[in-house]
Amino acid sequence: MERYDQLYRLYDEFDAATLRALQNFVDLFPPVDSRVALEHWQEASDELDDRKAEVRDAFPEAGETFCELAARATRDQAFTALDLYAKYDRGVNVLVLDVDETLRSAGGTDNEIPRETLHLLTEFHEAGTPIVVCTGQTLENVKGFLIQGLGNEIVHSGNLSVVYEAGTGVFTPGHGADTKRLLYDDLDRDVRAIFDTVRSRVLSEAPERLRRGCHLQGNEFNVTLKPNFETGSDEARAVIDRALVYELDLLGTAVAAEVGERVEADDETASDWARAYYADQDPEIRGVLESEGETPDCDPEAVPDPIRDTFERIDVAYYEADAAEIGSLELNKVVGVESAFDVLGIDDPFAAVMGDSKSDLRVMEWVAEDGSGIAAAPEHASRDVLDHVIRTDELVFDRGKAGDVLRTIFALNRLANLG
Template sequence: MDDYDRLYEVYDRFDTEELRAYREFVDLFPPLSSPVALDRWDEATARLAERRSEIVAAFDDGERLAEIAARADRTTAFTALDLRGKYGRAVNALVLDVDETLRSAGDTDNEIPRETLHLLTEFVERGVPLVICTGQTLENVKGFLVQGLGNELVHSGDVSVVYEAGAGVFTPGHGADTKRLLYDDLPEDSRGVVDDVRSRVLRAAPESIRRGCHLQGNEFNVTLKPNHETGGPDAAAVIDEGVVHLLDLVGEAVADRVAVGEVETTAPPASEAAVRATHYDGDAADGEDDESLDDPAPGAAVARAFFADADPEVAGALAREGGAVAAAVPDAAADLLGRLDVALYYADAAELAVRALDKAQGVAAALDVLGIDDPFVAVVGDSKSDLRAMEWAADRDAGIAAAPAHASERVLEHVRATDELVFPPGEAATLLRTIWALNCLVDDEFEAAGADRRTREE
C-alpha cells in the first residue's frame, strides 16, 4: 500500500474531524484555574490520545499518519502529498508577510489569529525558523511579535525580521549579526536621492497631503501613509496624490545629480490596464484638454514617465491625477531611476525605496544569519514586494509560494502557475497546515520532534 492509499484509508476509516477538534481544543484552550475547566481539558487530552492511538495501531507508520490527520483535513493532506511528489523536500524556513497575510483587517480585526500564532510557535519548536518579512518599521514588528509569540521565542535565535521591505534585518540572539543595516552598503547617489526626498517630503508637500498623510517612522525608506481609513475612498485619493508628489521629489533629486536638460511633456498614460491596476472605478484624465495637465519641472516629468512605464499602478495614479509626463527619458536619468523604486499600494501607502533593498535580498540575508545554507522556504505574501521574494525562491529551486485570495493579480498569477497554494483571507493557518503535513511526510526529524512533544503531554 503506497502513501496515497494509506492517507485515503486514514480519512475514510477514522473520524479525523473529531481528532482535529480535540487537537485544536488542547492546543488553544486558554489557561484557566477553574477545576471544571481543567477537567474538561484533561478529558479532551485523553480523547485526543485515544483517537491518535487508533490510527497508530492500524499502520506501520501510524505515528506519522496520525500526526498529519490531527492537523490537516483530507484536501490539505493530499495537497501536501502532491508537494512531496513534486519537490521531495521539507520546508526549512517560513518567510511570512504580515499585513493582509498573517492578519487581515477585513476578517480578523487586524490581529493574527490564535491558531496561526500557535502553529508558528510549533514550527519553531520543531526546528523550522521564521523570517517575518514586512514593509513595517522594526519597532512595530517587534512589538506585535513579542505580544503574539512571546519574548522567549522571539529572542530564541530562530526568528528573523526583514523590515521596511528589505532595508534591514533583525535576528535576536546572533551577536554582531543581530542587526544588519543593508542600506549602509548602497551607492552614494541612490542613497542620496532617498535622503533628499525624506528631508522634503512633508515640508514641500501641498496642504492636502500634509493634512491627509503622515510619514511612517522608517529607518530608511520613505513611506506616506493615509490619515484616513485604509482602503477607503479618501485614503485612495490622498495616496494617489502622494505617489505623484513622491515622483516629483525623486525627479528633482535625480536632476541634481545627472543632466536632464529640457524635456517635452505629454499626457499621462490612461490605458484600461493602468486604471484597473488600482481598482479605480472613475474616469482617468484623457489628456485631450491641455489645461487639465500640470507643468512639472523637467526632472519630475522624467521620473513620472519612467515609473509610469515600469508600474501600471503608478500609471493609473498619474492618469487619474492628470499629471503630465516626459515624452522621453534621458539615458543618464534612466540609469539612476532604475536603481530606485516608487510604489503605490492602493489606498494604503506611497513609498520610495531602493531596488537593491527588497524583500528577496532581505530574505537572503536573514537565511545567512540563521545559518540555512540550502534553503527550501515557503514564501507567503500578498503584494509586489512579496512577489520578488517568491521569484527569488523559484529561480533557485529554493521554495514554494503561497498567497491569500485577495493578493495582487501579479502575485496570484505566480502562485497559480506554480502550486496553486491560495488560501482564504485571514486563514493563513490553512496554508501552515499544508506545510505541516508536507514536513511530516518528508522530514523524520520534524516528526521526531512531534513525538517528543507528545511524550511531554502524556
C-alpha cells in the same frame, strides 16, 4: 500512488474533523483557574489520545505521521501537501513571513496575529524550522509583538530572524557580531542624498489634500504615504492615486538635482522623466497616471542615461487604495532575506514565503527562480502577487487565515519525513 491511497483511507475511515477539533481545543485551551474547566480539558486530551491511537494502529508503518495529519490538517490541506511533495520532493526548511495583512489582518482579526497562527509557528520552531519575519515595520515594533505573541525564548533562540523596514536591516538574536546587520551601510552617498531630499519634502511640500489625507511611514530609504482612510475604500484609493503622482514628481526633481552637473532640467521636465520611466516599468502606475490625467509628455526612451541609471536603483510601488511608496532597490526584502539565511546558516533553502505585496513578490520570485521555495498569499493580496501564487501552487488563503497554509506546510513536512 500508495501515499494517495493511504490519505484516502485516512480521511474516509476516520473522523478527522473531530480529531482536529479535539487537537485545537487541547492546543489552544486558555489558561484558567477552574477545576471543572481543567477536568474538561483532561477529558478532551484523553479522547484525543484514544482516537490517535486508533489511527496509529491502522497504519503500522507510518501511524504517527498519519495520526498527526488527521489531527492538524483538513483533507484538502493534506492532499495539497502530498501534491507539493510529489512536485518538489522535499519539505520546507525555513518560513519567510510578512506580517501586516498576511499573518495578521485588520479586516478580520482586530489587527492581532490569531492564537492559532502563533501556536502553529511555535510548533514549527519546536520542530527546528527557522523563521524569518520579513516586514516593512520598524525593528522595535516587530520585536514587541513577536515577544508578546511567541515569547522571549523563541525570539532570542538563535533560530528566528527579523528583516525589518523592508530590508534596511536584519536582526537575528544570539549570533554575536551578526546579531544586527545594518544593510544601508553599503548604500551609495548619492542615493542617500536623493532619499534625504524626498523624505524632507514629501509632507512639507504636499498639497493640502494630501497632507490631510495621508500620513508618512517608512524610514529614510523607504518613503511610504498611507491613507488616513480605511484601506480599500474609495477615499483611500483617490488619495493614494494622487499621492503616487506627487511622489513621482518629487522623485524626478530630486534625481535631477542630484545629477544636475550632468543633466540640466526644469522641474516639469524632471517630473515627466520620472512619470515616463516608471509608467513604462509598471502597468499599474501607467494606469493611475492615465486615470488622473497625468500621462507624461515624453517617451521613456527620451529619459537621459544619468537619470535612467539612477531610476534603475530606486523603486516606486503602487498598492491600490493602500500605499504609494518609494524605496531603494538595493535595500529590499530579497537582500534582507539573503542576509538572514546567511546568519541562520541556511545553505540549501526550501522556503515557504507568505506575503501580500510587491515587496513580498520579489522574494517569491527569487525562491521560484531555482526551485528553492513555494509562495502563499491572502486572497486580498495585490494582483501581481496573486497572479504569481495562482500560477505556481495556488496557495491562496482567506483573510486572517494564514494558519490554513501553515497547516498545509506542516503536512508537507510530515510527508517528506516519511520519504
